[in-house]
Amino acid sequence: MVLNLTIPQVLEITSGQLIGKFTAVPISKISIDSRQILQPDQTLFVALRGAKADGAAFIPNLMGEGIQLFLVHEDFQPTPDQEKDCAFIRVRDTRVALQQIAAYQRKNFPKPVIGITGSNGKTIIKEWLGQVLSQSFTVAKSPKSYNSQVGVPLSVFGIESYHQVAILEAGISKRGEMQALQSIIQPDLGIFTNIGSAHEEGFESLEEKIREKLMLFEDAKLLIYCKDHPWPAKEIEGKFEEIKRVAWSIQPGTDFCVSYKSFEEKTKIILLKNDLSTLTFSVPFSDKASLENITHVLVAALTLGQEISAIQEGLDHLKPIDMRLTLKPGINDSLLIDDTYNNDLAGLKVALEFLSQQRPKRSKILILSDLLQQGAPEKIYGEVADLTKSYEIDHIIGVGKEIQRLKSLVDLELEMYPSTDTFLQNLDPERFQNDLILITGARSFAFERVVNRLQQRIHGTTLEINLNALTHNFNFYKRQIDPKTKVMVMVKAFAYGGGAAEIANHLQTMGADYLAVAFSDEGVTLRKQGIRLPIMVLNPVEESFDLLREYQLEPVVFSPEFFKKLGYYAQNHQIQIPIHLDLDTGMHRLGFERHHISELKALIKLFPELKIASLYTHLVGADEDEHHEFSILQLEQFMEMKAEVESVLAYKPLIHALNSAGIIRYPTYQMDMVRLGIGLYGVEVTGKYDGSLKPVSTLKTTISQVKELPAGATIGYSRKGALPTGGKIATLAIGYADGYDRRFSQGKGFVLIQGRKAPVIGNVCMDMVMVDVSDFEEIKAGDEAIIYGEQISLKELADRIGTIPYELLTNISTRVKRVYYLD
Ligand SMILES: *Cc1c(COP(=O)(O)O)cnc(C)c1O
Numbered sequence: 001m002v003l004n005l006t007i008p009q010v011l012e013i014t015s016g017q018l019i020g021k022f023t024a025v026p027i028s029k030i031s032i033d034s035r036q037i038l039q040p041d042q043t044l045f046v047a048l049r050g051a052k053a054d055g056a057a058f059i060p061n062l063m064g065e066g067i068q069l070f071l072v073h074e075d076f077q078p079t080p081d082q083e084k085d086c087a088f089i090r091v092r093d094t095r096v097a098l099q100q101i102a103a104y105q106r107k108n109f110p111k112p113v114i115g116i117t118g119s120n121g122k123t124i125i126k127e128w129l130g131q132v133l134s135q136s137f138t139v140a141k142s143p144k145s146y147n148s149q150v151g152v153p154l155s156v157f158g159i160e161s162y163h164q165v166a167i168l169e170a171g172i173s174k175r176g177e178m179q180a181l182q183s184i185i186q187p188d189l190g191i192f193t194n195i196g197s198a199h200e201e202g203f204e205s206l207e208e209k210i211r212e213k214l215m216l217f218e219d220a221k222l223l224i225y226c227k228d229h230p231w232p233a234k235e236i237e238g239k240f241e242e243i244k245r246v247a248w249s250i251q252p253g254t255d256f257c258v259s260y261k262s263f264e265e266k267t268k269i270i271l272l273k274n275d276l277s278t279l280t281f282s283v284p285f286s287d288k289a290s291l292e293n294i295t296h297v298l299v300a301a302l303t304l305g306q307e308i309s310a311i312q313e314g315l316d317h318l319k320p321i322d323m324r325l326t327l328k329p330g331i332n333d334s335l336l337i338d339d340t341y342n343n344d345l346a347g348l349k350v351a352l353e354f355l356s357q358q359r360p361k362r363s364k365i366l367i368l369s370d371l372l373q374q375g376a377p378e379k380i381y382g383e384v385a386d387l388t389k390s391y392e393i394d395h396i397i398g399v400g401k402e403i404q405r406l407k408s409l410v411d412l413e414l415e416m417y418p419s420t421d422t423f424l425q426n427l428d429p430e431r432f433q434n435d436l437i438l439i440t441g442a443r444s445f446a447f448e449r450v451v452n453r454l455q456q457r458i459h460g461t462t463l464e465i466n467l468n469a470l471t472h473n474f475n476f477y478k479r480q481i482d483p484k485t486k487v488m489v490m491v492k493a494f495a496y497g498g499g500a501a502e503i504a505n506h507l508q509t510m511g512a513d514y515l516a517v518a519f520s521d522e523g524v525t526l527r528k529q530g531i532r533l534p535i536m537v538l539n540p541v542e543e544s545f546d547l548l549r550e551y552q553l554e555p556v557v558f559s560p561e562f563f564k565k566l567g568y569y570a571q572n573h574q575i576q577i578p579i580h581l582d583l584d585t586g587m588h589r590l591g592f593e594r595h596h597i598s599e600l601k602a603l604i605k606l607f608p609e610l611k612i613a614s615l616y617t618h619l620v621g622a623d624e625d626e627h628h629e630f631s632i633l634q635l636e637q638f639m640e641m642k643a644e645v646e647s648v649l650a651y652k653p654l655i656h657a658l659n660s661a662g663i664i665r666y667p668t669y670q671m672d673m674v675r676l677g678i679g680l681y682g683v684e685v686t687g688k689y690d691g692s693l694k695p696v697s698t699l700k701t702t703i704s705q706v707k708e709l710p711a712g713a714t715i716g717y718s719r720k721g722a723l724p725t726g727g728k729i730a731t732l733a734i735g736y737a738d739g740y741d742r743r744f745s746q747g748k749g750f751v752l753i754q755g756r757k758a759p760v761i762g763n764v765c766m767d768m769v770m771v772d773v774s775d776f777e778e779i780k781a782g783d784e785a786i787i788y789g790e791q792i793s794l795k796e797l798a799d800r801i802g803t804i805p806y807e808l809l810t811n812i813s814t815r816v817k818r819v820y821y822l823d
Pocket of ligand 1: 490538618658659660661675676677678679
């Protein structure tokens with residue numbers, strides 16, 4: 001909901017200053033994204049400044065699309081033409097202004113607002129509570145995990161006047177952030193989920209983290225929490241009066257005393273209230289985390305006075321859900337975006353945005369179910385139609401009854417089916433060829449069946465890449481350097497194992513300046529997949545000169561001989577080739593040494609066809625203290641050598657030296673560009689900022705078989721594994737051919753099953769490995785095992801077998817499917 005605002009109102013709310021043309025048009029939409037403009041004449045565009053991009057850069061384009069109202073930073077100076085046609089509201093900080101507008105909008109929503117925070121479970125509790133409450137009310141909620149300083153304001157703008165309750169989540173990562181979110185959300189009812197013990201960069205201590213999070217509930221009327229988590233409970237009880245607190249626990253003596261009785265996949269939940277009345281519910285799952293989350297949901301629904309039968313009705317449709325928006329390889333070179341858990345317009349926008357950022361394919365296809373959103377359908381489907389137009393969807397397949405309304409609203413070819421069953425009966429997967437397909441639908445349409453039909457078979461082992469974590473890490477390094485310093489990202493070796501095309505594409509949308517690959521072939525692959533960023537090739541060979549030219553790849557030149565060969569090639573073909581010069585200051589791998597410099601200068605004059613795009617050197621020990629002096633020596637020698645080369649150039653090439661570790665240790669040498677590698681993929685090799693990066697990849701596999709073995713049994717080749725007193729093993733579908741290092745054999749390695757460690761037993765085989773699960777109670781074929789990921793540090797694993805994280809990452813075989821997601 002954006003209550004119609006006027007310019008004077010915005011000026012008052014934000015203490016802004018108006019320049020340019022005053023218009024009296026009411027503002028009914030607020031956008032921060034230049035690609036999501038639906039009604040330009042009524043849209044206020046807020047130009048945010050990010051680590052890389054400045055929203056103000058889009059103003060000329062947006063004016064072309066008809067936008068006339070902009071909220072900008074106070075140093076923004078419109079051109080005389082812009083001033084003539086548009087209104088600019090200048091404020092000290094546009095992000096703060098966006099938050100102020102959201103807070104104002106929130107104040108005008110008279111119905112209950114539920115605020116959720118804590119370390120884990122926020123999003124799932126929000127989604128489940130939304131599903132349960134929607135049995136009785138029209139519910140607004142934040143899309144996906146929109147819980148940040150910008151996500152929360154956007155969530156508020158999604159609340160409409162017909163909603164009867166709103167659920168918003170708040171996530172913070174450092175001290176001082178909750179204040180702003182509190183002033184926007186102003187929850188009437190709060191839910192505090194729990195607190196993780198992990199050390200977080202932004203907080204001094206666990207107490208500080210809890211206190212900061214609790215600020216959200218400063219003015220709440222009621223706060224729901226679980227008393228079984230002693231630390232937060234203590235803080236809550238010290239801070240909030242008894243009358244505000246709604247506690248639940250598995251112990252007696254709280255407002256709700258809970259007990260669980262699980263039967264296979266089902267659980268009966270019994271709530272004993274303090275007036276000794278009992279309530280019984282049943283849910284279709286039994287794992288501990290889900291039970292804790294659903295108990296918060298139950299207590300919240302009861303606190304809001306929802307009818308018991310309606311609550312149970314809502315629970316009957318729940319499943320443990322995967323909320324993530326996932327990019328998967330599809331059949332016939334198609335790419336699938338799996339959004340089979342989505343039920344509203346806000347979620348659809350997020351998914352379309354993700355779609356628009358993917359590599360170009362033959363056509364964009366949207367498979368969409370009815371949106372289970374109450375409220376005026378004409379308006380909702382009208383917006384769906386506008387969205388499909390602005391995201392340039394080529395073809396729509398609609399499933400359901402309401403979706404039929406689209407027929408009269410869009411001029412595309414539409415295919416409509418009344419149900420998922422009829423759609424599947426008529427579906428010929430072969431019709432899709434090299435397409436980009438977004439599959440998005442409400443839970444009840446069970447679109448996972450559609451995804452199953454259209455995805456490339458994925459079995460056993462997958463490498464999941466978290467694109468949000470990649471963004472987080474990229475921005476972490478951007479914050480370490482000057483905004484003007486460029487970033488070249490190393491995507492050699494299949495982007496350190498992560499999958500070059502998807503990662504390169506994501507980097508392109510994040511605003512990386514350059515990419516680098518090891519060999520020409522890798523660059524060709526990227527170009528064929530639609531990557532447009534400049535690409536440097538570290539180790540080109542003479543045989544690939546034609547490819548370099550055809551695919552606009554920029555070779556590194558590292559010796560006088562190579563310079564000449566490439567120079568003659570350029571002369572013969574009468575072309576210019578941008579090149580990069582590798583200056584060897586101590587690596588002694590490739591590169592011009594000091595004694596080559598005068599010859600190099602002569603060659604530069606001789607072959608003006610070779611245009612020096614950059615000059616660089618590479619540090620040999622930037623990650624280690626013991627090499628500090630040598631690193632400085634290298635950097636100083638590089639400065640001298642590059643000055644010599646520059647003396648014969650009439651133009652300025654880019655100068656760069658730092659890799660990931662160098663960015664952290666030698667920021668004064670960042671020069672024009674840095675070369676980011678391993679850090680982007682979540683490993684901070686200097687160890688100085690261990691908690692600041694997020695792990696990007698999770699390698700997962702499944703259990704193929706579980707065996708009970710008698711005392712004395714041996715396991716695997718050469719009888720290297722033994723169970724002297726008998727026990728239980730699980731065989732996993734991953735082996736050294738997938739990149740699971742054979743050095744993990746015989747207890748050196750371990751995997752995580754159900755969050756617990758299971759050590760490798762015996763020798764790792766080519767396609768399988770056995771782990772000891774003797775003390776696991778319930779474990780069966782098909783269960784998941786994590787090889788590395790969030791809870792298993794790559795550094796620790798690498799240490800165990802005497803190698804480095806680089807090797808573990810890049811060893812993952814290409815036969816392991818890569819799946820990408822936004823969480
Ligand atoms: C691989 C590589 C990098 C990146 O190194 P990281 O340690 O992964 O950051 C930088 N420069 C060159 C020349 C490289 O080969």
